[in-house]
Amino acid sequence: MPMMNVFIFLAGLAVYAGYGLPGLGYLVAATLLSYVTALLTPRLRPMMWVSVAANALMLVLLKLQPVTGMELISAMGVSYFSLQLISYNVDVWKEKYPPERNLYRFALYVTYLPHLFIGPIERYDRFAPAMQNRRMTVDAFFHGGARALWGLTKKLVIASRLGVIIGAISAKPDSFNGAYALVAMLLYSFQLYSDFSGGMDMVLGISQMLGMPLSENFDTPYFSRSFQEFWRRWHITLGSWLREYVYIPLGGNRKGTLRKYLNTVITFLVSGLWHGVQYLLWGLFNGIFVCFGTRLQTKWKTLDRIGTFLLISLLWSFFIWPDALTALKMVGSVFTTFNYGAFFTTAGTLGLTVADWIILGAALLLLWGYDLWHKALRQWFDRRHVAVRTAVICALALLVMLFGMYGIGFNAQAFIYSQF
Amino acid sequence: MKKIKTFLSVLAVLLVFVLLLSFFNRLLTPKYATELVEGSMIAQYYGEAGNHDVIFIGDCEVYSNFSPMEMYRQQGITAYVRGTSQQLIWQSYYVLKETLKYETPKVVVFNVNSMRYDEPVKEEFHRLTIDKMKWSAEKVGIINASMTEEETFLSYVLPILRYHSRLTELTSEDWEYLFKDKYSTYNGYLMKKEVLPVGKLPVKRPLADYQFSDICYDYLEKMAQLCAENGVELVLVKAPSLYPYWYDEYSAQIEDFAQAHQLRYYDLTQQIDTIGLDFSQDTYDAGLHLNLSGATKLSGYFAELLAENHDIPDRRQDAAIAAEYEEKLRLYDEAANGGT
Numbered sequence: 001m002p003m004m005n006v007f008i009f010l011a012g013l014a015v016y017a018g019y020g021l022p023g024l025g026y027l028v029a030a031t032l033l034s035y036v037t038a039l040l041t042p043r044l045r046p047m048m049w050v051s052v053a054a055n056a057l058m059l060v061l062l063k064l065q066p067v068t069g070m071e072l073i074s075a076m077g078v079s080y081f082s083l084q085l086i087s088y089n090v091d092v093w094k095e096k097y098p099p100e101r102n103l104y105r106f107a108l109y110v111t112y113l114p115h116l117f118i119g120p121i122e123r124y125d126r127f128a129p130a131m132q133n134r135r136m137t138v139d140a141f142f143h144g145g146a147r148a149l150w151g152l153t154k155k156l157v158i159a160s161r162l163g164v165i166i167g168a169i170s171a172k173p174d175s176f177n178g179a180y181a182l183v184a185m186l187l188y189s190f191q192l193y194s195d196f197s198g199g200m201d202m203v204l205g206i207s208q209m210l211g212m213p214l215s216e217n218f219d220t221p222y223f224s225r226s227f228q229e230f231w232r233r234w235h236i237t238l239g240s241w242l243r244e245y246v247y248i249p250l251g252g253n254r255k256g257t258l259r260k261y262l263n264t265v266i267t268f269l270v271s272g273l274w275h276g277v278q279y280l281l282w283g284l285f286n287g288i289f290v291c292f293g294t295r296l297q298t299k300w301k302t303l304d305r306i307g308t309f310l311l312i313s314l315l316w317s318f319f320i321w322p323d324a325l326t327a328l329k330m331v332g333s334v335f336t337t338f339n340y341g342a343f344f345t346t347a348g349t350l351g352l353t354v355a356d357w358i359i360l361g362a363a364l365l366l367l368w369g370y371d372l373w374h375k376a377l378r379q380w381f382d383r384r385h386v387a388v389r390t391a392v393i394c395a396l397a398l399l400v401m402l403f404g405m406y407g408i409g410f411n412a413q414a415f416i417y418s419q420f
Numbered sequence: 421m422k423k424i425k426t427f428l429s430v431l432a433v434l435l436v437f438v439l440l441l442s443f444f445n446r447l448l449t450p451k452y453a454t455e456l457v458e459g460s461m462i463a464q465y466y467g468e469a470g471n472h473d474v475i476f477i478g479d480c481e482v483y484s485n486f487s488p489m490e491m492y493r494q495q496g497i498t499a500y501v502r503g504t505s506q507q508l509i510w511q512s513y514y515v516l517k518e519t520l521k522y523e524t525p526k527v528v529v530f531n532v533n534s535m536r537y538d539e540p541v542k543e544e545f546h547r548l549t550i551d552k553m554k555w556s557a558e559k560v561g562i563i564n565a566s567m568t569e570e571e572t573f574l575s576y577v578l579p580i581l582r583y584h585s586r587l588t589e590l591t592s593e594d595w596e597y598l599f600k601d602k603y604s605t606y607n608g609y610l611m612k613k614e615v616l617p618v619g620k621l622p623v624k625r626p627l628a629d630y631q632f633s634d635i636c637y638d639y640l641e642k643m644a645q646l647c648a649e650n651g652v653e654l655v656l657v658k659a660p661s662l663y664p665y666w667y668d669e670y671s672a673q674i675e676d677f678a679q680a681h682q683l684r685y686y687d688l689t690q691q692i693d694t695i696g697l698d699f700s701q702d703t704y705d706a707g708l709h710l711n712l713s714g715a716t717k718l719s720g721y722f723a724e725l726l727a728e729n730h731d732i733p734d735r736r737q738d739a740a741i742a743a744e745y746e747e748k749l750r751l752y753d754e755a756a757n758g759g760t
Contacts, residue, residue: 355588387429394437401580402444402587408543408570 005108005131008210012111016076023075030055031110034085038092038099048093055082063273077117079274081110083241088124090245097125105131114207118199120217120237136211142389143382144208149396150370151201154194156404157363162191164351164405170320173330178337181330185313188320190364193222196235220371222312225304227286227293230312238274242267261291282318289315359403441580448583449551451593453602456548458483458505458610462515463552464603465502469522471741473732474499476608477516477643478531479507481659484709486529488607489752490719492745495727496734501608506545509534509639514562515549516643520650521556527730528647529655532674532685533666535640538633540568550576606752611712613756618699618707621663630669637677644681653730656685660692660718662699662707684729688718695721712756 017024037051059082062072088109092099100106109127110116169176169184176184197218207214221234231239247267253260265287272283289311297304314334317327348354370377381389452459461483474497476482482503491497502515516528540546546566553559563576575581586594604610647654656678658666666689678685688695695717699707702714710718726732735741 353588385429386426387433390430390433391436394433394440398437398440398444401441401578402584404584407575407582407584 004136004210005134008113009104009108009111012108012113012116015113016111016116019076022073026058026073026075026078027081027111030058030082030085031107032103034089034110035100035103035106038089039101041089041092041099042095045093048089051089052086055086058082059274063275064277067277080119080121081116083121083238083245083274084110084124087121087241087245091124100124100128112207112212114203114210114212115214118196118203119235120200120203120215121241122215122237126215130212134211136209138386139382140211141209142386142393143378144205144210146205146381146389146393146396147208148202148205149393149400151198151203151205153363153396153400153404154198154201154367156400156406158360158367159191159195159198160405161352161356161360161363162187162194164356166191166320168350170322173321173326177330177333177339179334179340179343181317182334183343184320184330185317185334186310188316189222189309189313190367192316192319193218194367220374222309223305223371224308225301226297226308227289227311230308231286231290238271242271246270264291278324279318281324282315285315356405363403441578445579447590447594447598448586449579450547450583450586451597451602452548452552453593453597455593457604459548460552460601460603461504461605461608461610462502462549463554463601464605465500465519465522465608466554467603468500468607469519472498472500472523472607473526473735474529474726475516475519475523475525475527476501476503476529476531477507477512477519478503478529478659479534480505480709481533481661482529482531483605483608483610484612485659485715485718486722487609487611487712487715487719489609489745489749490716491723491726492735493749494720495723495732496736497723497726497732498735498741498745499607501605503531503608504545504549506537506541507534507549508537508540508566509636509643510565511546511549511562513639513642513646514558514565517561517646518553518556518558520646520652521558524650525652526732527653527655527726528643529657529726530640530643532640532656532658532670535632535636535674536670538635540566543568543571546571547582551579606748606755609715611715611752611755612704612709613712614704615701615711615713616704616706617701618662618703621707624665627667627669630667630673632670632673640677644683654681654683655726655730656683657722658685658687658689659710660688660695660697661709662703664708686722686725688722691721 013024016027033054034051037047040047058072059079061068061070062078064070065072088106091097100109105128106124108131109122109124112122112127112131115122166184166188169180173181200217204214204216215237217236217238219233219236221230224230224233247263250263250266251259252263255263265284268283268287268290269280270283271286272279272281275282293308293311296307314331317331318324321327321330347357352360381392384392450456450459458480472488474488474491476486476499480503483501486499486501488497488499488501491499502519504511504515507515512530512534516530519525519528546568550559550562550566553562559576563573567573572581644654656674658671658674666687671687671689674685674687677683692699697710697714697717699714702710702717704711727734736745
């Protein structure tokens with residue numbers, strides 16, 4: 001469907017241009033640089049470094065912006081497409097595949113609208129053939145549509161409601177500490193998951209409707225028994241990118257235990273920096289827990305899962321409060337301020353009504369059930385008669401419209417992970 | 421055969437979905453029956469459209485201050501008020517345009533108070549004017565002209581997108597008036613009998629700029645043109661009120677516009693004593709709007725002006741109209757003489 005691909009390509013550029021022409025200019029320049037340097041790499045191998053250095057420099061400058069105060073072009077999704085461009089140039093340099101000669105095909109890889117703003121971070125050797133063989137089918141259309149709506153449900157019914165509570169708690173760290181901080185951390189785990197994986201479901205669902213399967217980014221991460229496992233199941237495409245282009249080039253686990261630990265910590269520091277300079281400490285802690293987390297494992301799976309979830313939740317505190325010091329104070333307050341009674345009497349003042357709490361509870365149960373049985377549910381859905389599938393999609397649409405938190409006075413448009 | 425069966429079953433599912441969607445759209449949209457009744461004024465007109473000699477267009481100053489029942493009683497004038505809360509001038513234009521599709525009055529009276537507002541005040545006010553409006557090119561126009569940045573056109577097509585949060589706040593009114601409407605005005609006049617005498621008014625401070633915006637002039641021009649095209653006389657009026665202040669500089673600009681377009685302009689803020697208004701008795705909100713007592717005085721005075729200066733006929737001799745208004749006046753008087 002070449003015409004449809006042209007339309008998708010133009011749509012990507014048009015939407016991107018909507019966020020500002022300087023940003024579009026950067027996207028085009030970065031794409032051209034990566035394309036040209038890759039073409040030259042087989043004959044002039046150091047050319048790879050030109051594109052890698054330029055993309056990495058832009059990313060680092062962007063992430064250090066809060067410290068340097070430097071004015072930079074605001075380019076949406078730069079964190080995602082820069083990593084794609086780096087992976088492409090390195091792969092060509094490693095002769096994993098030849099450089100793409102067709103500029104349009106390469107540009108489509110970068111500007112493909114569904115994954116342009118929040119990933120997943122695709123590799124060119126996976127994307128290009130899939131795009132070439134893209135085929136829209138009724139089954140894929142239904143499956144993708146249902147998935148996209150389920151993602152929207154996660155975003156608008158769960159994440160938006162949780163955002164209200166967490167916003168209320170994080171706005172007053174002096175008074176909302178102890179039990180409030182703990183609740184914020186636990187609920188933020190669900191908010192971030194619903195928001196990011198909901199966004200991914202929308203991206204993957206829409207792409208599937210277009211007949212283009214993208215890489216999965218989540219695999220029920222909160223059922224992990226260790227940090228190592230968690231990072232294999234959370235933001236999978238970033239994790240695999242970091243493993244392949246940071247951890248392994250550093251030596252991976254091939255140079256002894258001490259070096260393996262060091263490489264792991266460095267990789268997670270890079271991950272922290274990718275999220276933003278204020279998340280370096282978060283990256284450091286994650287690196288340490290990945291190195292030593294397995295030693296905390298017991299023979300009880302459920303206990304391991306709960307323990308891992310609690311530790312992960314504590315570390316999300318760096319994302320909840322505006323600076324690392326406040327986040328650490330809040331984590332400390334969980335163990336020093338015992339205001340649990342006060343929390344239960346004031347829970348109603350955290351921005352949600354009783355009805356909202358009930359809707360939230362029901363939706364979280366639904367999320368848990370879906371995550372537990374998602375493979376079976378998807379198979380069940382795919383085997384149903386087209387009328388039943390239509391009914392499921394209609395029910396999901398109605399569910400979002402009725403129980404979503406959106407609209408006037410409530411901005412649920414921005415996905416948390418689009419800011420990184 | 422199998423394909424037809426599949427097609428029909430999908431169609432049936434979609435039909436159920438559309439029905440459910442319509443049901444929730446209806447259920448969740450405010451009914452404006454017993455609370456915020458201003459939201460039902462636009463719809464009330466559809467059942468009473470046609471055969472009015474005078475149509476009033478404008479904001480709360482028209483539906484609070486001009487009583488068509490009194491105008492009929494005193495001068496035999498048939499009038500209807502198409503006013504809504506905080507009706508902005510671009511909304512007035514589309515309301516007028518829609519009205520002229522239903523009838524061709526002799527005179528359209530436009531209250532110029534909205535000339536001082538060149539941007540939306542609150543999205544909720546748009547809804548009071550637009551929610552119950554019938555779908556037409558005018559409704560599309562009024563939505564596009566009124567939407568704030570945070571609004572979407574789709575939320576007017578599917579009110580569920582705007583009012584979904586009401587699901588947990590539904591009252592008995594929402595169920596009672598799910599499939600029927602309740603109207604509260606008398607030919608568009610919203611009767612208020614309470615008295616809240618005027619107290620100390622804020623100091624009348626000079627403004628840095630009195631100039632009306634271009635956008636307001638554009639729509640006033642459009643209204644004048646629309647009336648001219650339809651052979652309707654446009655009359656400009658500023659209803660009497662003590663506050664917010666209607667500055668002489670405002671009046672001068674309207675006067676200039678009226679002269680340039682050969683229109684009549686009545687600044688009734690200058691006629692308070694002539695009308696006989698007493699703001700210790702004739703207002704329900706300390707000088708902003710008139711109560712029943714004040715509206716009765718003003719309507720009588722203005723009906724006389726219309727009859728004398730604009731040749732509006734006395735319809736009391738028309739048997740059909742007389743019979744219709746006799747019943748309307750009975751209900752009006754019942755309400756006027758009933759409890760507060």
